[in-house]
Amino acid sequence: MSAIKADTIIEPYVLENRGQSLFQVNRRVFVDDKILTLEERRIFDKCWLYIGHESELPEPGDFLTRDVGGRELIFVRSQDDVVRAFFNTCPHRGAIVCREKQGNEKMFRCMYHAWAFDLGGKLISRPEDERYHAEGGDDIHDLVSVAHLENYRGLYFVNFDEAATEDLSSYLAGAKEFIDLTVDQSEVGMEIVGGTQEYGFDANWKLLAENSFDGYHGMPTHTTYFDYVIAAGGQLGDAGTRVNEIHDLGNGHAAIEYGGPWGRPVAKSVAGWGEQGEADTAALRAGLERRFGKERADRIAYHNFNMLIFPNLVINNIMAVTFRTFYPQAANKQHVKAWALAPKDESKIMRQRRLYNFLEFLGPGGFATPDDCEALKMCQQGYQNLNYTAWNDISKGMGENSQITTDEEQMRVFWREWDRRIQGAEK
Amino acid sequence: MSVTLTQRSDVTVTRSELEDFLFYEAALLDAWELTEWLTLFAEGADYWVPPAGSSDDADPANKLFYVADDYFRLTERVKRLGKKAAHVEWPKSRCRHLVSNVRILDGTDDSFRVTSNFVTYRSKNGSTEIYLGHHIYTMSLTGGDIKILKKVSFLDVDNLNDQGKVSIII
Ligand code: FES
Ligand SMILES: [Fe+2]
Numbered sequence: 086m087s088a089i090k091a092d093t094i095i096e097p098y099v100l101e102n103r104g105q106s107l108f109q110v111n112r113r114v115f116v117d118d119k120i121l122t123l124e125e126r127r128i129f130d131k132c133w134l135y136i137g138h139e140s141e142l143p144e145p146g147d148f149l150t151r152d153v154g155g156r157e158l159i160f161v162r163s164q165d166d167v168v169r170a171f172f173n174t175c176p177h178r179g180a181i182v183c184r185e186k187q188g189n190e191k192m193f194r195c196m197y198h199a200w201a202f203d204l205g206g207k208l209i210s211r212p213e214d215e216r217y218h219a220e221g222g223d224d225i226h227d228l229v230s231v232a233h234l235e236n237y238r239g240l241y242f243v244n245f246d247e248a249a250t251e252d253l254s255s256y257l258a259g260a261k262e263f264i265d266l267t268v269d270q271s272e273v274g275m276e277i278v279g280g281t282q283e284y285g286f287d288a289n290w291k292l293l294a295e296n297s298f299d300g301y302h303g304m305p306t307h308t309t310y311f312d313y314v315i316a317a318g319g320q321l322g323d324a325g326t327r328v329n330e331i332h333d334l335g336n337g338h339a340a341i342e343y344g345g346p347w348g349r350p351v352a353k354s355v356a357g358w359g360e361q362g363e364a365d366t367a368a369l370r371a372g373l374e375r376r377f378g379k380e381r382a383d384r385i386a387y388h389n390f391n392m393l394i395f396p397n398l399v400i401n402n403i404m405a406v407t408f409r410t411f412y413p414q415a416a417n418k419q420h421v422k423a424w425a426l427a428p429k430d431e432s433k434i435m436r437q438r439r440l441y442n443f444l445e446f447l448g449p450g451g452f453a454t455p456d457d458c459e460a461l462k463m464c465q466q467g468y469q470n471l472n473y474t475a476w477n478d479i480s481k482g483m484g485e486n487s488q489i490t491t492d493e494e495q496m497r498v499f500w501r502e503w504d505r506r507i508q509g510a511e512k
Numbered sequence: 513m514s515v516t517l518t519q520r521s522d523v524t525v526t527r528s529e530l531e532d533f534l535f536y537e538a539a540l541l542d543a544w545e546l547t548e549w550l551t552l553f554a555e556g557a558d559y560w561v562p563p564a565g566s567s568d569d570a571d572p573a574n575k576l577f578y579v580a581d582d583y584f585r586l587t588e589r590v591k592r593l594g595k596k597a598a599h600v601e602w603p604k605s606r607c608r609h610l611v612s613n614v615r616i617l618d619g620t621d622d623s624f625r626v627t628s629n630f631v632t633y634r635s636k637n638g639s640t641e642i643y644l645g646h647h648i649y650t651m652s653l654t655g656g657d658i659k660i661l662k663k664v665s666f667l668d669v670d671n672l673n674d675q676g677k678v679s680i681i682i
Contacts, residue, residue: 450578
């Protein structure tokens, strides 16, 4: 794709005209390197970014390495049981210190000159230490911690901004309610199951932000998935609930909430699961009712939601629960990480149903995700014509009294926040 | 090399017969003859693609696979890939399945396991993706016909950042 010169960028990037019920996004925001640089500085350097789940580090000494927002990080549970995040870079001359994806260690030793660090990041030994005489801060030879690391109900987030004033809880705002609805599925807690899916494709990262909670594309893009659901004994329209809403959760976060034809391993069975499935989900639902009362139990059991926590954590609580992050490698390329979340105390058969559900829709081999990626690649390719056709339309539902999940208000929530941050505006 | 089933000393299959079978399978996949390809499987067969870099004992009960199809879903996968609405494979990608290093691993009562290395190229819309790894098949001989009971395709790569998906049969 030919590069667009920075000086040819035409603002505005986002146009909202409420009087005309028109919302447009400038297609240059998907192709321009100058925008990408602004996103790095004003979004990924400033926002709270998901790094991992507490269940990925169950024991002291457990660690994993992960790139988050273009940074190579070590995410570790130290011997003192404190969860920490370090930049995975040697204070000596910069080599990646920890080269494994995950494991359990008592210390990290850099391969290059063998500086060794404890899991709190402190330098504990180095060859020929007696030949160092530098005066300075005590910690200049230690691993550097990320500025902020906090967790909400087991979900850990980092913030690279030393000057950040907003803590995680207030940043998450209304998104906490939907995290609660997911985590409350289990009395004993949730866990990441079976590792991380990593895949990439040629489309701007914001296209996946939009797609992850786009209710409008469901039928046209995923007809083959719905064909399959029917073949597997699901019934379209058999949703357990009539809810159909969009929620603006504050700070650029939004969710769509709706009923679906698929079985939910939480507590909604489908014909394909048989009588056993009915009995299993009835028992789970009774447990939810005991803990939360009928109304909230029904919501946890029946309601699907797709949520985007700005800028790029997707939590989709649908036929299974998936977490997903995605970062730009270039304006037209992104890398995705995806996980499955499940109750720790889930029965073997329900876990089977959950993973079976997950794979039929989600991930690189699913019946749906590859078609999403194809759609986003087609958009990216289409933007080569942006000098002649410059605007995306995100207006669906504007001017209506209420918003339904096939409208586009959730995307407008994302774009308003994106634009505010890119313009450098105060809240 | 050949394998003789322990329960049925009359049944022997040689490596070159197996190679013929695997090369035929590859040809069907290259030609997108998936309905015919499905007939190489016994009813009740499984088709798995574990996550990139998995060891040979990877189990979909505790690992997040890319594909863990039972026979029903495999049948549905074939049906889906035959439809124009399977957007990722429409228009159809061009594929070449290269198969080599065929070895018979072992034989049990009435089945045997065969491994091969593979490189599969998928080309569409100006870019070519490369899938590489090894297959482990569990097979049986039914009435003189080789049938696949289980096919597991291990991707010997770090992740799918370059491939993005497993939308073809590899
Ligand atoms: S770069 Fe790590 S010890 Fe020298
Ligand atoms: Fe989709």
